[in-house]
Amino acid sequence: MNILITGGAGYIGSHIAEQLINKKNKIIILDNLETGFKKLINKKTIFIKGDITDKKKLVSILNQYKIETIFHMAAYLNVSEAEKYKLKYKRNNIQGTKNLLIACKNSSVRNFIFSSSCSVYGNVKGSVSESKKLNPQGYYAYTKYKGEEFVKKYSKKFNYNYGLLRYFNVAGASNSGKIGEIEKSHGHLIKNLAIQSLKKNPIISIYGNDYPTKDGTCVRDYMHVVDLANIHILAMNYLNKVKKSFIVNCGYGKGYSVKQIVNIFKKNKKNLSIKYEKRRPGDIAQVYSNTKKFQNLFKWKPKHNSINKIIKSAINWEKKISTVK
Numbered sequence: 416m417n418i419l420i421t422g423g424a425g426y427i428g429s430h431i432a433e434q435l436i437n438k439k440n441k442i443i444i445l446d447n448l449e450t451g452f453k454k455l456i457n458k459k460t461i462f463i464k465g466d467i468t469d470k471k472k473l474v475s476i477l478n479q480y481k482i483e484t485i486f487h488m489a490a491y492l493n494v495s496e497a498e499k500y501k502l503k504y505k506r507n508n509i510q511g512t513k514n515l516l517i518a519c520k521n522s523s524v525r526n527f528i529f530s531s532s533c534s535v536y537g538n539v540k541g542s543v544s545e546s547k548k549l550n551p552q553g554y555y556a557y558t559k560y561k562g563e564e565f566v567k568k569y570s571k572k573f574n575y576n577y578g579l580l581r582y583f584n585v586a587g588a589s590n591s592g593k594i595g596e597i598e599k600s601h602g603h604l605i606k607n608l609a610i611q612s613l614k615k616n617p618i619i620s621i622y623g624n625d626y627p628t629k630d631g632t633c634v635r636d637y638m639h640v641v642d643l644a645n646i647h648i649l650a651m652n653y654l655n656k657v658k659k660s661f662i663v664n665c666g667y668g669k670g671y672s673v674k675q676i677v678n679i680f681k682k683n684k685k686n687l688s689i690k691y692e693k694r695r696p697g698d699i700a701q702v703y704s705n706t707k708k709f710q711n712l713f714k715w716k717p718k719h720n721s722i723n724k725i726i727k728s729a730i731n732w733e734k735k736i737s738t739v740k
C-alpha cells in the first residue's frame with residue numbers, strides 16, 4: 416500500500432506511521448513542521464516538507480507516489496486559539512482539507528481517513544453515539560464539522576471511500592520510547608500535568624469549575640494514543656476489504672472529569688497546586704463516547720484502556736524528553 420499521512424510529524428500521525436511501518440507499507444509524510452517535529456518522523460518513511468494549502472504540491476505527491484490511502488491529520492487544534500483566529504483555522508483546517516480532497520480527482524486514492532473530533536457533537540448528556548445530530552460549539556469544532564462535510568461530499572465524485580474517525584481526548588505515548596507528544600501549545604490536560612510532574616513546585620490550571628457536571632469541571636473520554644493509532648490500521652483494512660464508508664467514535668466510553676484526572680496525578684505529586692481560572696472559550700461541558708457502533712464494526716479490544724496506564728505513559732515520555740537534547 417502507498418500511504419500518505421498529512422501531519423505525520425505530529426503526535427498522533429507519528430504513532431500511526433510507527434504501526435504502519437511494521438506492516439511494510441510505503442509511507443509518505445507531508446508536514447509543514449509547524450507543530451510537528453523532525454525527531455518524530457520515522458526514518459523508514461519518505462518525508463516531504465510542505466503544506467496542505469499548496470494545491471500543486473498535493474496533486475504532484477498523490478500522482479508521483481500513486482497514493483492509495485490518505486490519513487489526513489494535518490490541522491491546527493488549539494480550541495481557544497481557534498476562537499481568536501478564525502480565518503487562520505478556516506484556511507488550514509477547512510480550505511486545506513478541501514484542497515487535499517480536490518487533489519484526489521483522477522488519482523489512485525481509494526481510501527480517505529479523516530481525523531475528526533468528538534467536539535462536532537457539542538454538549539452531550541450521557542454518552543454520545545454517531546447518529547446524534549451534530550452541533551459544533553466552538554470554531555475548532557466547526558472546522559472539523561466542515562471537514563467531515565467535504566470528505567462526504569467529494570467521495571462519490573472522486574471515487575474514494577472514507578472513514579471519519581471522531582477522536583475523543585488522546586494521551587500517552589508509544590512503548591518504543593521514541594515518540595510521544597512534544598508540542599505544548601494545544602492545551603491538553605494530561606500533557607500539561609506530565610510537564611508539571613517534573614517540576615519542584617507543580618501547578619495546574621483548571622478552566623471552569625461551574626460546569627453542569629458531577630464536580631463542576633469538564634468531563635472527557637481519554638484514549639491511549641497507541642490504541643487510537645491501531646484503530647487507524649483497522650479502519651484502513653476495513654476500507655480495503657469491505658469498501659464501504661463509515662463514521663465511528665474513537666473513545667473508550669468512560670468520562671473522567673478534569674478534577675478526577677488531577678486527583679490521580681496528585682497521588683504521586685502531593686504538592687501539585689490547583690489554580691481555578693475562567694472557562695476557556697470553545698470548551699464544552701461533557702463528552703464521552705458510546706462505543707456500540709465501534710464494537711460492531713471492528714470487533715476489537717483496546718490494549719491500553721487504563722487511565723493510570725495512560726497517565727504513567729505520558730509522565731514517562733515527559734521524563735524522557737526532558738533529559739534528551
Ligand SMILES: NC(=O)c1ccc[n+]([C@@H]2O[C@H](COP(=O)([O-])OP(=O)(O)OC[C@H]3O[C@@H](n4cnc5c(N)ncnc54)[C@H](O)[C@@H]3O)[C@@H](O)[C@H]2O)c1
Binds near residue numbers: 489583
Ligand atoms: N490530540 C487530540 O486529543 C485530538 C483530538 C481530536 C482530534 N484530533 C485531530 O488529530 C489530528 C492530529 O492531531 P495531533 O494531536 O497529532 O496534533 P499535532 O499538532 O501533533 O499534529 C498535527 C500535525 O499537522 C501539521 N500541520 C498543521 N498544519 C499543516 C499544514 N497546513 N500543512 C502540513 N502540515 C500541517 C503539524 O505540523 C503537525 O505535525 C488533528 O487533525 C487534530 O485536529 C486530535
